[in-house]
Amino acid sequence: MRTQVAIIGAGPSGLMLGRLLDRAGIDNVIVERQGPDYVLGRIRAGVLEQGTVDLIEEAGIGARMRQEGLPHTGCELSFDGDTLRIDFDALVGRSVMVYGQTAVTRDLMEAHRREGGPVVYGASDVRLHDIDGPAPRITYALDGEAGEIACDFVAGCDGFRGVSRASIPADRIRSYERVYPFGWLGVLVDRPPVSDELIYAHHERGFALCSMRSQVRSRYYVQCGADERVEDWSDDRFYDELRRRLDPAVADRLVTGPSIEKSIAPLRSFVAEPMRFGSLFLAGDAAHIVPPTGAKGLNLAMSDVRCLYEAFADHYGAGSSAGLDGYSARVLARIWKAERFSWWMTSLLHIFPDTDRFSRRIQRSEFDYLAGSRLAQASLAENYTGLPI
Ligand code: APR
Numbered sequence: 001m002r003t004q005v006a007i008i009g010a011g012p013s014g015l016m017l018g019r020l021l022d023r024a025g026i027d028n029v030i031v032e033r034q035g036p037d038y039v040l041g042r043i044r045a046g047v048l049e050q051g052t053v054d055l056i057e058e059a060g061i062g063a064r065m066r067q068e069g070l071p072h073t074g075c076e077l078s079f080d081g082d083t084l085r086i087d088f089d090a091l092v093g094r095s096v097m098v099y100g101q102t103a104v105t106r107d108l109m110e111a112h113r114r115e116g117g118p119v120v121y122g123a124s125d126v127r128l129h130d131i132d133g134p135a136p137r138i139t140y141a142l143d144g145e146a147g148e149i150a151c152d153f154v155a156g157c158d159g160f161r162g163v164s165r166a167s168i169p170a171d172r173i174r175s176y177e178r179v180y181p182f183g184w185l186g187v188l189v190d191r192p193p194v195s196d197e198l199i200y201a202h203h204e205r206g207f208a209l210c211s212m213r214s215q216v217r218s219r220y221y222v223q224c225g226a227d228e229r230v231e232d233w234s235d236d237r238f239y240d241e242l243r244r245r246l247d248p249a250v251a252d253r254l255v256t257g258p259s260i261e262k263s264i265a266p267l268r269s270f271v272a273e274p275m276r277f278g279s280l281f282l283a284g285d286a287a288h289i290v291p292p293t294g295a296k297g298l299n300l301a302m303s304d305v306r307c308l309y310e311a312f313a314d315h316y317g318a319g320s321s322a323g324l325d326g327y328s329a330r331v332l333a334r335i336w337k338a339e340r341f342s343w344w345m346t347s348l349l350h351i352f353p354d355t356d357r358f359s360r361r362i363q364r365s366e367f368d369y370l371a372g373s374r375l376a377q378a379s380l381a382e383n384y385t386g387l388p389i
Pocket residue numbers: 008009010011012013014031032033034039044045101123126157158159160161162163164283284285286296297298299301
């Protein structure tokens with residue numbers, strides 16, 4: 001098989017890139033290790049920046065998001081019982097859209113099925129060849145048969161543990177990492193959310209987050225130990241812990257029900273740079289990870305994909321390599337700012353097991369500063385709703 005762009009990974013990055021290339025008439029094939037149901041089963045954050053909303057519209061898959069997405073003009077922070085509303089609209093004139101990543105992935109998959117290029121699901125032993133030259137190839141196995149794709153470029157959209165980043169020689173890529181000493185235990189439940197807006201809560205027992213997927217489906221999280229097991233958390237234990245970390249008035253409003261998903265996610269900050277090696281370009285989680293505090297993961301992936309798509313469109317349309325040459329530097333500038341913001345929000349809101357008394361007071365003083373400064377709130381709102389590319 002021959003194509004112009006071979007895309008590794010059919011998560012949101014790979015599917016969105018494929019979709020944009022299809023619409024621009026640029027030939028592409030997506031190769032995915034898992035099946036579509038597995039990809040859809042992963043529950044991730046659900047807050048879209050305006051830039052992500054715009055990209056979804058431009059990709060022609062915005063109909064359901066427009067109907068079912070919930071525009072949010074602010075969010076709430078709570079710190080040891082004191083609360084502060086961050087009014088995005090009043091502070092920076094922007095808002096966000098609450099619409100789950102699973103829903104975005106489903107909308108992309110349906111569009112691909114209707115009118116998209118080929119997606120090879122269930123490909124094993126995916127390997128990249130000759131990526132340091134102008135004629136790279138992908139090989140894989142599918143149902144015991146060998147497959148090969150010759151292409152002009154490879155887009156590595158295969159997530160943190162994918163094969164693309166690992167195919168770059170170690171001396172040509174540099175990574176930066178911080179692993180946090182805790183995780184998030186999340187529960188999805190078909191009950192109305194406790195509040196119209198998201199609540200991020202710092203409490204001496206640990207962080208908690210009240211989020212939602214719709215008016216009738218809620219997503220809750222509590223900070224837990226990095227090595228805890230989900231089997232040790234019954235629904236009752238989870239809700240008890242959540243209630244203790246929320247303002248009593250909010251806790252009283254919590255409507256509980258049987259969890260329909262429960263999982264523990266580790267927290268990590270990670271960046272690999274540069275995001276290009278020869279004819280291989282990395283996008284999304286393949287190159288960077290943020291902790292979920294601030295919900296930047298999907299938004300960063302989408303801004304990478306927008307830039308990469310524009311670069312390919314420039315290459316095939318205007319014959320210019322400027323976009324491809326500038327891709328890595330352009331996206332990394334934004335990625336590092338989102339890394340900083342996610343790290344900062346994580347540091348403010350969590351209990352770190354080895355925190356001394358001084359650091360606890362600094363956390364408190366950070367919150368007090370935010371509460372008393374419209375400029376500090378504007379900075380939070382500017383970052384939360386999304387910096388420009
Ligand atoms: N070969 C083919 N496909 C692979 C391989 C491989 N060797 N390794 C991984 N994949 C696939 C995975 O099965 C997955 O479907 O690549 C896809 C990567 O998807 P994601 O991990 O969702 O990454 P991305 O598309 O960049 O989406 C970023 O996901 O983790 C969240 O917070 C993050 O919301 C952000 C989004």
